[in-house]
Amino acid sequence: MAKIKLGVIGFDQLGQEIVSAVQKQEDLMIASVFTHFNKKDLSSEFQTLPLHSMNEVFEFKQEIDVLIVCSGSTIDYPSHLTDYARYYNVVEAYNFYAQPNLLINSLESMSPPPNKLALIGVGWNPGLYSLNQIMAESLIPNATTYHFVENEWSQKMTELLEEIEGVAEAKVFLNAEPTSLEAVLAGQNPNLNYSDYHQREAYLVLEEGIDPEKIHDQIQVLPNYLSQAQSHLHFVSSAELAKLSQDKQAGRLIRSSSDQKELTTYDLSLCLSHPLSYQANILMAYARAVFRLAKEGKTGALTMLDIPLSYLSKLNRQDLIDQYL
Amino acid sequence: MAKIKLGVIGFDQLGQEIVSAVQKQEDLMIASVFTHFNKKDLSSEFQTLPLHSMNEVFEFKQEIDVLIVCSGSTIDYPSHLTDYARYYNVVEAYNFYAQPNLLINSLESMSPPPNKLALIGVGWNPGLYSLNQIMAESLIPNATTYHFVENEWSQKMTELLEEIEGVAEAKVFLNAEPTSLEAVLAGQNPNLNYSDYHQREAYLVLEEGIDPEKIHDQIQVLPNYLSQAQSHLHFVSSAELAKLSQDKQAGRLIRSSSDQKELTTYDLSLCLSHPLSYQANILMAYARAVFRLAKEGKTGALTMLDIPLSYLSKLNRQDLIDQYL
Numbered sequence: 001m002a003k004i005k006l007g008v009i010g011f012d013q014l015g016q017e018i019v020s021a022v023q024k025q026e027d028l029m030i031a032s033v034f035t036h037f038n039k040k041d042l043s044s045e046f047q048t049l050p051l052h053s054m055n056e057v058f059e060f061k062q063e064i065d066v067l068i069v070c071s072g073s074t075i076d077y078p079s080h081l082t083d084y085a086r087y088y089n090v091v092e093a094y095n096f097y098a099q100p101n102l103l104i105n106s107l108e109s110m111s112p113p114p115n116k117l118a119l120i121g122v123g124w125n126p127g128l129y130s131l132n133q134i135m136a137e138s139l140i141p142n143a144t145t146y147h148f149v150e151n152e153w154s155q156k157m158t159e160l161l162e163e164i165e166g167v168a169e170a171k172v173f174l175n176a177e178p179t180s181l182e183a184v185l186a187g188q189n190p191n192l193n194y195s196d197y198h199q200r201e202a203y204l205v206l207e208e209g210i211d212p213e214k215i216h217d218q219i220q221v222l223p224n225y226l227s228q229a230q231s232h233l234h235f236v237s238s239a240e241l242a243k244l245s246q247d248k249q250a251g252r253l254i255r256s257s258s259d260q261k262e263l264t265t266y267d268l269s270l271c272l273s274h275p276l277s278y279q280a281n282i283l284m285a286y287a288r289a290v291f292r293l294a295k296e297g298k299t300g301a302l303t304m305l306d307i308p309l310s311y312l313s314k315l316n317r318q319d320l321i322d323q324y325l
Numbered sequence: 326m327a328k329i330k331l332g333v334i335g336f337d338q339l340g341q342e343i344v345s346a347v348q349k350q351e352d353l354m355i356a357s358v359f360t361h362f363n364k365k366d367l368s369s370e371f372q373t374l375p376l377h378s379m380n381e382v383f384e385f386k387q388e389i390d391v392l393i394v395c396s397g398s399t400i401d402y403p404s405h406l407t408d409y410a411r412y413y414n415v416v417e418a419y420n421f422y423a424q425p426n427l428l429i430n431s432l433e434s435m436s437p438p439p440n441k442l443a444l445i446g447v448g449w450n451p452g453l454y455s456l457n458q459i460m461a462e463s464l465i466p467n468a469t470t471y472h473f474v475e476n477e478w479s480q481k482m483t484e485l486l487e488e489i490e491g492v493a494e495a496k497v498f499l500n501a502e503p504t505s506l507e508a509v510l511a512g513q514n515p516n517l518n519y520s521d522y523h524q525r526e527a528y529l530v531l532e533e534g535i536d537p538e539k540i541h542d543q544i545q546v547l548p549n550y551l552s553q554a555q556s557h558l559h560f561v562s563s564a565e566l567a568k569l570s571q572d573k574q575a576g577r578l579i580r581s582s583s584d585q586k587e588l589t590t591y592d593l594s595l596c597l598s599h600p601l602s603y604q605a606n607i608l609m610a611y612a613r614a615v616f617r618l619a620k621e622g623k624t625g626a627l628t629m630l631d632i633p634l635s636y637l638s639k640l641n642r643q644d645l646i647d648q649y650l
Binding site for chain 1: 346349350425426429446451452453455456457458459460462463464465466467586587588589590591592593594595596597598599602603606607610613628629630631632633634635637638639642643645646647649650
């Protein structure tokens, strides 16, 4: 089997995760990596990669089946993406600049239309949750959708606490509010406000000699702190905080419909202790899909919502049907 | 908005659920119901439906956009389905006779090829679980997939216990074995055999004057009973059994990958206290998809795996992208 030849543009953490992920897949290979980094600044494990500078990206049109764009909004802009999409089949990692419909329009209105396929906004949230939400909402009408996070780091609240005098380090996480989650799972279809969904767990490392009680009182009166969610303060050591600060994220999408007698729930939990490697795997599976669809002659701009799930798998359609239906 | 005109062939419980489900959807309507029942044998709520006999099914070619085939294997055979598919866009409820690839082949080899679209094997297990499994396995490589059931009625075991003298009624349910489930959720990637997955909860109503101890001893020595799964016996009243015997089903699909430091899980739980109405909703959403795809000129035979999720929603693609990505 000829391998699918991938180009990767952008070689920060995500780009490096993609390279690692591809190395474990027998149907994919890295044909080129385009980066602003100098080769000598990269660790030894990457020295054997086909590394090129960003401005060489258009010189490999013949050698790349799908270009994965993960350079992020600090380097790339929508205009760059349309440039790439003119010459390559493209898979773009989710970027917050990417208002998907605008980007789709700019890709689809290119003149002359490129004979290539672009897939934009690929990620897990939005992305994978979106797919499941659309599925759940289509299959369970007259129900309510809930979306909880678990261990989600709150950057804004963390920064707020770090500014307090006497606080050496801080970390704030959002977790599902247990009674709200219970009510949803019991089919009570509660009407949840923003503040009902989550509670905050704030972990603080204090400077030496600082009185926890004082810090506690200062935090209690912070504007919007108590009003937006239930909050719990924990005073920990620097080592304990480091352990808590692992990159772990989780979330839960619940669609629930109930009346007196019946309860239907669609309940998806994702737990990702390393979200970037998960993101790399998603990009890989969708690169596979883009390769196949492009081979079938599909062109234009798509999102994850437009791609049949069978295209993500390494297995061919007949094997999938035999094994899964 | 013109409504999508649905035909329903087969009017047992599932057909009736479809009619009820469609009545709550503003974009769908029932154009015809084909049944073996006489109109006079149906309850009053169905008397206003456009009811027709089975052999009139080919007389409504102009009036039906999508025909939902839920007459089941007792009435229909693959050859019937190919007959229907010659003249109608078809959505077929999952049938165990339907070896999907054989059916797809017979549909795709029809001569002359009908200018219609057929979607076969639509259901939730296989079906919805299959979609999620393919998604999870494509997005989390190098992991293990587990599939637990909850409250699943075991017909075979129930019948076995009902045959015992002194047993008036019985019901056996399968539930996830808690320690196995815990090990999976903890990321231990256990290697589970059939007997490790589930435990049996057997509920028995005894005839008057029968000694539970004696029945207990008889059951302990049943061949294959203890060896296949952990079993628990409960002696209950007839009323208690009736309450337990609701149609509820649930299941859990877990894909889990872990090493020492990282844990990734994709964990989908479905709880359906009324599986048939859920099945009706699935058929409805896929009828919508078939209507749209057929309108775009798609013909041939498809499965759920071949359909982008955006086609299931009442919302159009642009709204979906705006609201979900």
